Amino acid sequence: MGRTIAAAEVLHPRAIRRHTDGSDDFAARVAGLTLLSAERRGKFLWLPLGAVVSGTVEATEPAGLGEAVTGHLGMSGQLLVQPAGTPDEKHLRIRFAFTDGGPELRFVDQRTFGGMTVEPLEKDRHGVVVPSSVTHIARDVLDPEFDVDFFHSELRRRDTGLKRALLDQTRVSGIGNIYADEALWSARLHYDKPTSKMRRPDTDRVLGAAREVMAAALAVGGTSFDSLYVDVNGDSGYFARSLHAYGREGEPCDRCGTPIRRESFMNRSSFFCPKCQRPAR
Secondary structure, three states: OOOEEEEEEEOOHHHHOOOOOHHHHHHHHHOOOEEOOOEEEOOEEEEEEEEEEOOEEEEOOOOOOOEEEEEEOOOOEEEEEEOOOOOOOOOEEEEEEEOOOOOEEEEEEOOOOOEEEEEEEEEOOOOOEEEHHHOOOOOEOOOOOOOHHHHHHHHHHOOOEHHHHHOOOOOOEOOOHHHHHHHHHHHOOOOOOEHHHOOHHHHHHHHHHHHHHHHHHHHOOOEOOOOOOEOOOOOEOEHHHHOOOOOOOOOEOOOOOOEOEEEEEOOEEEEEOOOOOOOOO
16 A cells, blocks of 8 residues: 556456456556555455645545545455566456556456456445445445344345345345355354344344354465465465365264255355254244
8 A cells, every 4th residue: 555556457358347448548547546545345345546646645536535446356366466577377367567666466367257447436325435336235244333233124124045145245245155154054044044034133143153254264364275265465265174064065063963964055055054054944
């Protein structure tokens, strides 16, 4: 943060497909601007941009709320900080070089499901300043301002399965398939429990479990199953060694010894203990 972008180089058009004005416009919009901070909500990342005016860094578009480089990593995207001159990664899509000649910021994405764009900042329904593409995304489960009362009322109002609701980023953001399974195992709740039958203690329990699971995963760098999933410095995470449900089909439950079961769910899989997490009658 606080470094000024010298140039941006787009090496694959799909990486900026959400930036409808194209590669040249993307590069021109960020050149000479300074990265003010690094922000996140759920699976969206953004870097607010500023310009140096009379020796002071100010947000772009003074009449508005400014602009930001917004990114979504998709399934395989990575933002890496690499020393200038480091050989290009095989799936390098966007490179940001800085005026100080120091480390570059690189967007690498094998499957190109992710991407970046430059867009205006707006206020969401809570008055929080976020990129325009993020205004519909709910607060993050790790956000201290997350409204549990509102989330519980939304669960009760719309009848769906509990895990489906946890993965709905318009209700609560940040919880993915792995951590949903782990939170549900910890809370002893079945993934298909009808949300209309959720009691407030159940909601508190599963959200508390999600926060604990994600905090524990973050402490060890996340969950890495292969070389695609690494942090900004290219290091793997080790939470896979601590998983209780996800990916453990047929292995004994760490609580009761019953074999973990896997069932198909939304083109993915759900892993659960059939004894500890009994389905609703």
